Amino acid sequence: MFDCHVHSNYSDDSKTKAIDHCNQAIKNNILGITFTDHYEIDYPNPKYKYEFDFNKRSQELNLLQKDFNKNLKILQGIEIGIQKHVIDDLTKISKSFDFDFILASIHCLDRQDIGNPNYYTGKDKKEFLTKYLQEIYYSAVNFSNFDVIAHIGYPRRYCNFTDNSMNYKDYTDLIDMILNKIIDLGKGIEANTSGYRYSLNGTIPSYDILERYHELKGEVLTIGSDAHTENNLGSFFEITKNNLKKIGFKYLTYFEKRKPVFYKI
Ligand SMILES: [Zn+2]
Numbered sequence: 001m002f003d004c005h006v007h008s009n010y011s012d013d014s015k016t017k018a019i020d021h022c023n024q025a026i027k028n029n030i031l032g033i034t035f036t037d038h039y040e041i042d043y044p045n046p047k048y049k050y051e052f053d054f055n056k057r058s059q060e061l062n063l064l065q066k067d068f069n070k071n072l073k074i075l076q077g078i079e080i081g082i083q084k085h086v087i088d089d090l091t092k093i094s095k096s097f098d099f100d101f102i103l104a105s106i107h108c109l110d111r112q113d114i115g116n117p118n119y120y121t122g123k124d125k126k127e128f129l130t131k132y133l134q135e136i137y138y139s140a141v142n143f144s145n146f147d148v149i150a151h152i153g154y155p156r157r158y159c160n161f162t163d164n165s166m167n168y169k170d171y172t173d174l175i176d177m178i179l180n181k182i183i184d185l186g187k188g189i190e191a192n193t194s195g196y197r198y199s200l201n202g203t204i205p206s207y208d209i210l211e212r213y214h215e216l217k218g219e220v221l222t223i224g225s226d227a228h229t230e231n232n233l234g235s236f237f238e239i240t241k242n243n244l245k246k247i248g249f250k251y252l253t254y255f256e257k258r259k260p261v262f263y264k265i
């Protein structure tokens with residue numbers, strides 16, 4: 001399988017060298033890695049500066065691709081953090097380099113970091129998740145230069161509500177709107193396996209949402225570990241693959257030069 005969501009030390013929250021991920025991929029029988037280092041504009045947490053030199057990373061990854069030759073495909077992506085007030089700048093940035101893959105993420109809402117557990121104090125779960133899903137829909141409509149929407153349900157990793165679920169049955173209309181829009185645009189979603197590491201007992205989004213995506217004839221689906229350290233590369237891929245097959249998915253996707261490539265599972 002291809003791990004299409006991996007962070008190296010070009011992301012301000014990872015210290016792992018790209019070569020360490022590549023060596024781990026060989027050990028784990030992963031056929032390809034897409035490096036999706038963070039890029040954010042006006043990120044509200046000053047602790048992190050999510051910018052990197054695209055050309056510098058590209059030189060490093062091109063050399064690695066030579067070294068690993070045919071044993072591993074190394075692809076150059078970006079995880080771009082969408083916020084309404086910087087969409088025009090993000091569009092320009094995302095067009096300034098020939099990425100293989102652009103993963104669009106919602107990590108902030110109302111200029112606040114929703115990866116910070118303190119954000120959730122005093123918030124109503126239904127009201128918050130409704131707003132979060134509306135933000136994803138808005139981003140899918142207004143930020144056109146992406147391939148896949150990352151981890152739908154990302155707040156589940158950090159929110160401290162009595163239960164951290166975000167089930168299809170509780171947000172049917174909004175989730176259908178998002179999934180139908182993504183399918184209409186010819187773009188995709190990801191099965192982010194970090195949910196297992198955050199004790200959520202499954203992927204982000206949860207399997208009921210992936211099932212709905214399949215029902216609506218969604219086909220573009222990447223799998224990503226969201227690894228920031230090499231020990232998490234490709235983690236929980238087998239169990240996820242088996243569950244996706246049970247849902248009815250026959251193929252997964254990776255992107256090369258912004259074009260989807262389907263491979264059988
Ligand atoms: Zn993310």
Ligand SMILES: [Zn+2]
Nearest residue numbers: 005007079226
């Ligand atoms: Zn990520």
